[in-house]
Amino acid sequence: MIKGGTGGSLTKSGLRFESRTDLKNLFSRINGYKINGNDLIFNDKLVAQLYKKHEFYKNFLSKLKVDWKTKISKKLIPDDSIFVISGKTIFIIEIKFQEVEGSVDEKLQTCDFKKRQYNRLLEGTGIGIEYVYVLNDWFNDPAYRDVLKYIKSVDCHYFFNELPLDFLGLPKSK
Numbered sequence: 144m145i146k147g148g149t150g151g152s153l154t155k156s157g158l159r160f161e162s163r164t165d166l167k168n169l170f171s172r173i174n175g176y177k178i179n180g181n182d183l184i185f186n187d188k189l190v191a192q193l194y195k196k197h198e199f200y201k202n203f204l205s206k207l208k209v210d211w212k213t214k215i216s217k218k219l220i221p222d223d224s225i226f227v228i229s230g231k232t233i234f235i236i237e238i239k240f241q242e243v244e245g246s247v248d249e250k251l252q253t254c255d256f257k258k259r260q261y262n263r264l265l266e267g268t269g270i271g272i273e274y275v276y277v278l279n280d281w282f283n284d285p286a287y288r289d290v291l292k293y294i295k296s297v298d299c300h301y302f303f304n305e306l307p308l309d310f311l312g313l314p315k316s317k
Contacts, residue, residue: 166193166223166236174316183225185314192226199224203233207268214263230312232271235261241281251276251290255297275310276301 170176170183170193177184181202183191194203199221204211211218223236235258239251258274265272276294278301294301300310308315 190313191228194224196220209264211264215260219257219260227312231269232273234273234275234311236275236277238277240279254294254299258299274299277306278303
């Protein structure tokens with residue numbers, strides 16, 4: 144991780160995160176992938192759509208004609224989200240990079256509630272939800288063992304520094 148960095152790099156099997164990395168920027172660096180607005184194109188085929196923060200509501204939910212106010216009481220703003228068309232699944236991606244103890248510690252414990260809220264938003268659409276944290280090595284400390292177990296126990300996910308393309312169900316370049 145580059146302290147204060149905004150870029151990110153890629154690996155052969157996933158997206159490599161550094162600090163506040165942008166998904167569109169990461170995908171645009173992988174051979175075979177192109178970005179056109181929110182569309183993610185692999186070898187000239189639309190494979191997914193990317194939504195950052197408020198775009199989840201403005202561009203994704205509005206297309207589905209979902210009025211969030213009738214489903215939940217307060218907006219949840221994801222760091223990033225990616226709708227993978229082939230799997231009819233939206234991945235809510237929360238990027239948590241920490242260098243000192245702070246409020247992120249407790250935010251990790253909210254994944255179950257947030258995933259339930261996203262499920263309520265998409266109820267009846269046929270779209271599945273996966274809630275994913277991308278964490279830096281700070282969270283590899285034994286002090287986070289219990290919270291990491293909890294994340295998995297409530298059917299949420301976490302990865303360290305990288306988000307595997309296989310996990311997302313997206314193709315890899317040869």
